[in-house]
Every structure is written in structure tokens, then in C-alpha cells.
Amino acid sequence: MKNELMEDLKWRGLLYQQTDEEGLAKVINEEKIGLYCGVDPTADSMHIGHIVPLLTLRRFQMHGHRPILLVGGATGMIGDPSGRSEERQLQTTEQVAENVKGIRSQLERIFDFNSENGARLVNNNDWIGPMTLIEFLRDFGKLLSVNYMLAKDNVASRLEQGISYTEFSYMLIQAADFNHLYSNYGCRVQIGGSDQWGNITTGLEVIRKTHDDEAKAFGITIPLVTKADGTKFGKTAGGAVWLDAKKTSPYEFYQFWINTADADVIKYMKIFTFLNREEIEALEVSVQEEPHLRKAQKTLAEEMTRLIHGQEALDQAIRISEALFSGDLKALTVDEMKDAFKDVPTFEMEKSDKNIVDFIVESGVSSSKRQAREDVTNGAISLNGERVTDTAYEVGAADRLDDAFIIVRRGKKNYKMVKFI
Structure with missing residues (x-):
């Protein structure tokens, strides 16, 4: 059964794996469903590699479905072994809580939270956190065999180097998340990157074992984004x-x-x-x-x-x-100048008035005094966007932006930031 949204996702190259392509197309043709994507707060910001599954989830929202955005306050304390060759550095509870705040504000930029199918933001620490170890082992640990978990790529790829029990348990905790969202939020689909296939299918197995035969959930993964030359994107x-x-x-x-x-x-x-x-x-x-x-x-x-x-x-x-x-730097504010030139070569010197020729030689803009005089008289030197053509010009406090730096340009594109100490 064809579906306009799924056809668009295929055209965009956003579908890598699906657990039941026909079944999902049928469901989203017939009803509006909940779908979720999770982000673990391993840092206080996402980077652009994180947002491909999220933007895909946003496309579902634009077709009337409801996104459920899970920020992993609990799983962020554990660490996902997927796509990694070594253990993650564990974070404190305070670090994770701070990271959750930063990520939440970024999700609010991408999704619509106020419409009829507005996004819902959830934190898995709300249901995983209060669970005791005995409850977790009793309710979820018995559902899957160790053999089943060892066969998943995200675990199997780590067996040679070694994997802690903590990270080994991650997929079961994520499966408990999917189960919770299926039971309490009407969530039928999990979307993730291609490295999440093992975690997603484990969630489907847990849902199948904890619900009646009519339970029907789905998984979608998005391909890894690469450059045309095969190198890493982002x-x-x-x-x-x-x-x-x-x-x-x-x-x-x-x-x-x-x-x-x-x-x-x-x-x-x-x-x-x-x-x-x-x-x-x-x-x-x-x-x-x-x-x-x-x-x-x-x-x-x-x-x-x-x-x-x-x-x-x-x-x-x-x-x-x-x-x-x-080259019209005069149009920029001091803060914009700092932003624009923070990665250009820098040179530090003490605050003092200096002749323009001495200034550009000392800062390494021109290679010699003879070259410096030539550069100035030829109009090749600019300070903060203002051309200097007089070799007698004195560079002083009036030229220092924020009394801290001067942007020197030689020629069309050679910039240097001179910082004053």
C-alpha cells in the first residue's frame, strides 16, 4: 500500500530499514499515530548529526501524526554502546540534568508543540528512575535471553574489546522505554539512526511479549549521512x-x-x-x-x-x-567582528602606539619594513576595514576594538587578528 509521506521519505533517501513496510504504510494511511525518537543527553547540545531522525519525525508531524521526543535522563546515565568501540565516560546526575535542559530548548526550535498534534516531550528518568533493580529484572530481564542480546550488532561488535554489564543492559532499558510509550502514549513507531536497529527491534520484542497478539508496533532507521567522497558528515x-x-x-x-x-x-x-x-x-x-x-x-x-x-x-x-x-568590515559590530575572525591567525602584543610599518612587520602581516612600506602605499593594508595609505600613520588606542584587538587585512583575503595584552 503506497503512502504519500513514505514515498517522499524514500525519494529523500531517509529510509534505511523498516520492520514492516506494508503494515506501517497501512497504519499511517488509516490513522494518526504517535512516533518517538530518543536523544541521550551526553552533552548539553546536540550536533547536526543528531537531527536527521528528528527532522524525519518532524515530517510525520507535518502529515498529522504526533511526535514524542524522549530525552534520556535515565539512559544518559548508562551510555549506549551502539556505534562505539569503547565505554562512555559516565556523567553525574547534575551533568545529565543540565544537559537535558540544553537539548530541550533545541527540540523546541524544530517541532511544533502547540497544534492539535503538538509534540510531547518526555524524560525516561520519570519511569525508569523510580524502578527498583528487582522490579526491572523481574519485569524486563526475564523477557529476553542473553543469547538474543549477544546476537545484536551493537553488542556483538563490542565483545572482542569487552563491554560492561552497564552498557550491555542499555538495549533492555531502551526497550522498556518503547514499551512504556506504546502503553501510555499511543506510540506505534520508533525512529532512529542506522546504529539503533538492534535497540529498536529489541523494543518491538518486549512489546510483543508484554501485550496481547493484537499489539503492533514498528521500527524505522535512517541511513548514516556521509559526504560524496565517503568521509564523515558534520x-x-x-x-x-x-x-x-x-x-x-x-x-x-x-x-x-x-x-x-x-x-x-x-x-x-x-x-x-x-x-x-x-x-x-x-x-x-x-x-x-x-x-x-x-x-x-x-x-x-x-x-x-x-x-x-x-x-x-x-x-x-x-x-x-x-x-x-x-571587505567592508565597518558594517559589522565589535561582537560580529569577534565572531567572524575568531579562527583567523592571531598575534599578541603589548598596548602601545606604533607606527603602521613597525606594527605590520612586528605582527607578521608583512615580511619586512620595505615590504610593509610598499603594502601601505599601495593601499593593501586595512585596519578594521579602514584602508591605511600613510606610512607615518600611528596605530593607537582609537584603532583598538573593545581596547582589545585590531583586525588587519593585507590584500583581498589575508586577515590577522592582533590581540593586545
């Missing part, structure tokens, strides 16, 4: 691309997407944006026929930055980008 030289603006600024976030390769951009548009098929296919033509315009990259960067950080942050990211491209 990493930069500075590390992960976070959703928290303090960890990855909106400008850096925008730049990550706008720098997407032509070979990847349409694939990412399908996975990450809510643009329809006609819009994406039109941008695909643009990539093929007028790649220099980078329309697809700009659209991808705008859509993602607006979704995660809002319109105001997007406007700021575009303003910084345009100012850097044109």
Missing part, C-alpha cells in the same frame, strides 16, 4: 557542528552549510530541509547549469540557519558573510 577542522550558538555560532553554522560541495548539496537539501520536490529539483538544475551562482548552497544555509537559530541570527550571518566578501 565535522569541521574545529570539530562537531553544534546546535548551541555558544559552541558553533550562527555565522559558523551558516558557513558550514554554504561550503557544501556541489556533489553533496542536493542530497543534503533532501535530508535536512522541508523544501518540496519541485523546489529541490529546480535547484538541482541550477547546480548543473549555473554552479558558480551556488543557489542551492545559499538556500540550504538559509533554511538550516533559520530553522535552528531563527531569522535574526540568519540575517546576522548573512551580513557578516557579505561584509567579509566585500
Whole structure:
């Protein structure tokens, strides 16, 4: 049985595994259901690799189904062995509680919480936390054999290096979550990344064993997102691309997407944006026929930055980008300058007035005094976006932004931040 939503997910490349493709298509054709996706608070922010299953869940919401967003206050204390070759560092209760807060605010940006099928936010610590060890072993430990659990990839892949009983128990705790949401929230489907298949199917087994024969739940996994060259998606030289603006600024976030390769951009548009098929296919033509315009990259960067950080942050990211491209740094605030140039080479010097020639030689902008004089007289040197052409110019307090730094540009694109101590 075909379903418009499922066909769209296939076209976008968002379906990797399904436990019962026909059964699920039938159910979502006939009724509005609850679906859940879990996020463990291992950090106080998600990064872009986390959001693919969540954005897929949002697509179900846009078709009238209800998302259930599980933040793993309990499972975050345990650690999921899936996709890992070593044990996670355990976190304190306080750390996990703080992380839950940060993740919750990010989920509220992605989902609609106020409509008739508004998202529900739940924390598995609310039902796992009060359970005693004896209750857990009695109610869930007896449902699955150790042999069944050892056969799951997320455990089997760890047997050679070793796996603690704590992480071995993770899949059973997650299965208890699915069972709880099925019983109490009308949740029929769990969505997760491809590494979650073992956990999801274990949940289905627990539901089957704790409910009557009519119990029917489903599992969907999303493929791992990679670049066209096969390398890992979502990493930069500075590390992960976070959703928290303090960890990855909106400008850096925008730049990550706008720098997407032509070979990847349409694939990412399908996975990450809510643009329809006609819009994406039109941008695909643009990539093929007028790649220099980078329309697809700009659209991808705008859509993602607006979704995660809002319109105001997007406007700021575009303003910084345009100012850097044109060299008109005067259009930027001091804070925007700090943001835009935090990754450029820096040089520290003591606060004192200095002749422009001495200043740019000492800071390593020009290689010699002769070269420095040439650079200044040729108009190649700018301080904070203001061109300096007089070799007698004195660099002083008036040039220091926040009395702390000066942005020096040599030529069109060579920037350096000089910090004062």
C-alpha cells in the first residue's frame, strides 16, 4: 500500500530499514499515530548529526501524526554502546540534568508543540528512575535471553574489546522505554539512526511479549549521512557542528552549510530541509547549469540557519558573510567582528602606539619594513576595514576594538587578528 509521506521519505533517501513496510504504510494511511525518537543527553547540545531522525519525525508531524521526543535522563546515565568501540565516560546526575535542559530548548526550535498534534516531550528518568533493580529484572530481564542480546550488532561488535554489564543492559532499558510509550502514549513507531536497529527491534520484542497478539508496533532507521567522497558528515577542522550558538555560532553554522560541495548539496537539501520536490529539483538544475551562482548552497544555509537559530541570527550571518566578501568590515559590530575572525591567525602584543610599518612587520602581516612600506602605499593594508595609505600613520588606542584587538587585512583575503595584552 503506497503512502504519500513514505514515498517522499524514500525519494529523500531517509529510509534505511523498516520492520514492516506494508503494515506501517497501512497504519499511517488509516490513522494518526504517535512516533518517538530518543536523544541521550551526553552533552548539553546536540550536533547536526543528531537531527536527521528528528527532522524525519518532524515530517510525520507535518502529515498529522504526533511526535514524542524522549530525552534520556535515565539512559544518559548508562551510555549506549551502539556505534562505539569503547565505554562512555559516565556523567553525574547534575551533568545529565543540565544537559537535558540544553537539548530541550533545541527540540523546541524544530517541532511544533502547540497544534492539535503538538509534540510531547518526555524524560525516561520519570519511569525508569523510580524502578527498583528487582522490579526491572523481574519485569524486563526475564523477557529476553542473553543469547538474543549477544546476537545484536551493537553488542556483538563490542565483545572482542569487552563491554560492561552497564552498557550491555542499555538495549533492555531502551526497550522498556518503547514499551512504556506504546502503553501510555499511543506510540506505534520508533525512529532512529542506522546504529539503533538492534535497540529498536529489541523494543518491538518486549512489546510483543508484554501485550496481547493484537499489539503492533514498528521500527524505522535512517541511513548514516556521509559526504560524496565517503568521509564523515558534520565535522569541521574545529570539530562537531553544534546546535548551541555558544559552541558553533550562527555565522559558523551558516558557513558550514554554504561550503557544501556541489556533489553533496542536493542530497543534503533532501535530508535536512522541508523544501518540496519541485523546489529541490529546480535547484538541482541550477547546480548543473549555473554552479558558480551556488543557489542551492545559499538556500540550504538559509533554511538550516533559520530553522535552528531563527531569522535574526540568519540575517546576522548573512551580513557578516557579505561584509567579509566585500571587505567592508565597518558594517559589522565589535561582537560580529569577534565572531567572524575568531579562527583567523592571531598575534599578541603589548598596548602601545606604533607606527603602521613597525606594527605590520612586528605582527607578521608583512615580511619586512620595505615590504610593509610598499603594502601601505599601495593601499593593501586595512585596519578594521579602514584602508591605511600613510606610512607615518600611528596605530593607537582609537584603532583598538573593545581596547582589545585590531583586525588587519593585507590584500583581498589575508586577515590577522592582533590581540593586545
